[in-house]
Amino acid sequence: MTESRDDRPAAQVVFEDEEYRLAVIDLLGAVAYGELSAFERLADDAKLAPTMRDKVEMSGMASLEFGHVGRLHDRIRELGADPFEAMAPFEAAIDSFHVHTAPADWYEGLIKAYVGDGLAADFYREIAAYLDAETRDLIIASLDDSGQAVFAVRHIRQAIDDDPKLSGRLALWGRRLMGEALTQAQHVAAERDALSALLAGGIDRPGLDLAAIGRMFTRITERHNERMAEVGLSA
């Protein structure tokens, strides 16, 4: 009667915590909708490309983002939820982000692909650290930037070399992307109880207190500044 060893995989045990399961479904839904709208936006912004070669490069990024959606949907189904219902709560915030950050030209589009996706990836990676290993690996694989950073850095630096006046406008644009991302992240955090509870922790799961959340945002901001510096822009 004593010592019944639990042979189920750790992931299965953790999903018996209903609140945890719902939070993970929420998070996967947010990432999936983020990737889907990144696909749409990159495919759209590819039209601004100055050459066919650039267009193919950006279209390739779009396709790769779309390629992650299927795996995220599969995982949501495995957790007993409908992927479309899981994505729905994040449509308004993510669409609103894109409406408020429609690039005016190819360079703003490149900065957005580079800085915007970098920000989103940092944020999800921070949250993923609090998850079971399987979910964490899936999310981190979905956030792989598939070479867009290298492509964007090269093109933006070149553009600023060619026309130094561009740097003022693009620096401003980078700050606007950051501000808009934070605004939308706050909306989501305020509305999605399960996600907020996830960050607060649970039985057998460490959580974040306010100070830790503050440190998390400091790290995200620092990484944003590093990215801006990488392309030669002040944050």
Add this chain to the structure above:
Amino acid sequence: MTESRDDRPAAQVVFEDEEYRLAVIDLLGAVAYGELSAFERLADDAKLAPTMRDKVEMSGMASLEFGHVGRLHDRIRELGADPFEAMAPFEAAIDSFHVHTAPADWYEGLIKAYVGDGLAADFYREIAAYLDAETRDLIIASLDDSGQAVFAVRHIRQAIDDDPKLSGRLALWGRRLMGEALTQAQHVAAERDALSALLAGGIDRPGLDLAAIGRMFTRITERHNERMAEVGLSA
């Protein structure tokens, strides 16, 4: 001194015919640009989707079309040409096709995905029959419609069941797609000597006389009519 057997692969021998090599590069360039613009158009038309599920379905088709571009480019490079230079001669005709056939709503977009891509695939398959086996297989693999026919047929039939008045407008739209495709195909045929020469045949390669070209267009038209009938529309 007699009987020196030629151990080189057949594909290598046929590419020693410079005119043939140029024609194949032309054809691969046309298919590659066609796939690239199909990607752009499907990604755009996905915005017209009535539900998120439909949007994901059409975005998935877009991504798959893009997935073919890389292999076609690789093959063009193997044949000693630049893929972007190979695509360039077909931009005007293919872009013009899309400008003249911008769908007004989701259903026109579905018909275009189904009928337009079906037409292009039939045409390239007809030409591929005159090519070496390796090129033929690559082209046929690139034209795999990846489930969009099934998806389109189901949705269009349902839409016409729900609103029979739709069938008149969509039948007209199907004829317009056919007419526009033929117009642009004629422009290409008139301008691209290498492609026309390919159809006319060469040493060791059978060609098409005028009667055979006539029969080819009859087959393409018949298949178009079958596709229209499949969704319940008169051609």
